[in-house]
Amino acid sequence: MKKTLLALLLCLCVALLAACQSSEPQRFDAFAGDGDNQGQQQSGSTTGNQTSGQTGGSINFDDGSYDPSSEEGRGDDLGLIWQDVNTDTPEPVVTMAPTIHSQYAGATPVLIDPIDKPTATPVPPLTFTYQVYDATNIGLSFQGPVGWVADGSASDTYVIYNPDPSMDYYATLTLRATPVASDYSESNLRSEIQSMLSTIRASGFSSFSPSNTASRTLIGHTGIYANYTGVLDGGIEVAGRVHATCINRVLYTVHITYPRAYTETYKNGVYDKLRDTITITK
Numbered sequence: 001m002k003k004t005l006l007a008l009l010l011c012l013c014v015a016l017l018a019a020c021q022s023s024e025p026q027r028f029d030a031f032a033g034d035g036d037n038q039g040q041q042q043s044g045s046t047t048g049n050q051t052s053g054q055t056g057g058s059i060n061f062d063d064g065s066y067d068p069s070s071e072e073g074r075g076d077d078l079g080l081i082w083q084d085v086n087t088d089t090p091e092p093v094v095t096m097a098p099t100i101h102s103q104y105a106g107a108t109p110v111l112i113d114p115i116d117k118p119t120a121t122p123v124p125p126l127t128f129t130y131q132v133y134d135a136t137n138i139g140l141s142f143q144g145p146v147g148w149v150a151d152g153s154a155s156d157t158y159v160i161y162n163p164d165p166s167m168d169y170y171a172t173l174t175l176r177a178t179p180v181a182s183d184y185s186e187s188n189l190r191s192e193i194q195s196m197l198s199t200i201r202a203s204g205f206s207s208f209s210p211s212n213t214a215s216r217t218l219i220g221h222t223g224i225y226a227n228y229t230g231v232l233d234g235g236i237e238v239a240g241r242v243h244a245t246c247i248n249r250v251l252y253t254v255h256i257t258y259p260r261a262y263t264e265t266y267k268n269g270v271y272d273k274l275r276d277t278i279t280i281t282k
Contacts, residue, residue, distance in 0.1 A: 123261045124166075128269045133160060138177035139282035140252075142274050148173075169236050171258035171266055173274065177250055184246035186215065189224040196242045196253065197226060205230045218245040219252060219278055229260055239263045241271060247280070 128145040135141065135158035148160040161172040184192065190213050201208040208230040216225050223245035231237050240257035254274065258266040 123259075126262060126265050126269070128273075130273060133158075134281070135175060136281070138175060139280055140175060140177065141277075141279050141281050142175075143277040144173060144274065145270060167259060169232075169238055169259045171262070171270070172256070173270060174255045176253045176255075178253075180246065180249050180251050183249055184244075184251060186222060186224060189222075189244050189246065192244045192251065192253070193224050193226050193242055196244070196255065197228060200228065200240070200242070200255075201230075204233050206233050206235075207231045216243065218243050218254065218275065219247060219280060221245045221247050237261070241267070 130143045131146045133142055133144050133148075133150055135152055137152045137155055138158050140158065144160055145162065147163070149163050151159045156176055156178055158175045159172060161170045163170065193213050197210045201210075208228065210228040211226050213224050213226045215222065217223050218225075223243055225241060225243040227239070227241050229237070229239045237260040238257055239260040240255065243254040245252050254271075256266060256271050256274075258270075
């Protein structure tokens with residue numbers, strides 16, 4: 001009995017093995033969606049449209065001809081079209097514009113005034129109280145800041161300067177009185193101012209920028225003045241003003257110079273005070 005059962009089992013195994021060897025590779029239909037789209041792809045065998053690895057709408061996954069990238073979405077380079085799974089309505093994908101045009105790549109940014117303009121470093125405020133300075137050697141008197149150092153050792157020049165050690169450049173006020181052969185005209189005064197500017201330019205400036213000359217009274221008489229800005233050889237930025245007038249065949253000149261950052265402070269607080277108070281004493 002046992003021999004008979006064993007023989008039957010062996011026969012069954014041989015029959016199953018022969019059936020497996022004779023069967024063809026199984027083929028699967030590719031998923032093509034639902035509804036009408038699925039019906040169109042499954043009817044491909046009746047339209048006669050066949051591609052490599054496909055038979056009647058089927059794809060052969062076993063012969064090496066199937067390209068898996070064919071399942072990926074396709075679109076042009078400027079804007080892909082995506083299908084909304086809920087509405088079946090195509091929605092365009094907006095392509096963002098480049099932030100920098102290629103023709104401007106590498107260009108230097110331009111500062112927008114005043115938004116991007118660097119803010120100047122603020123300087124400590126200066127205030128002045130005043131005292132009378134008697135420049136007896138040149139016959140003048142005026143008011144200037146208290147505590148400035150005065151020097152009247154020269155016969156034709158009187159100088160006061162700010163001795164504040166915190167300043168990298170001492171503000172200085174220089175007055176000069178020079179006898180001349182005759183009273184100067186405005187043209188002569190302009191020439192004198194131009195000569196003063198040339199002398200200042202040659203006194204250690206790496207750059208120098210003077211203004212045009214203009215008319216303004218000094219000691220109650222017609223005068224000519226000009227402003228300037230400059231950078232000294234050591235890199236210090238300075239500014240100043242020169243002014244000249246001629247009275248009774250005496251040429252009077254004024255030169256005030258100061259740190260450029262304090263231009264308005266010294267113009268208003270020192271130069272204007274000088275003009276308001278200067279008098280001839282002899």
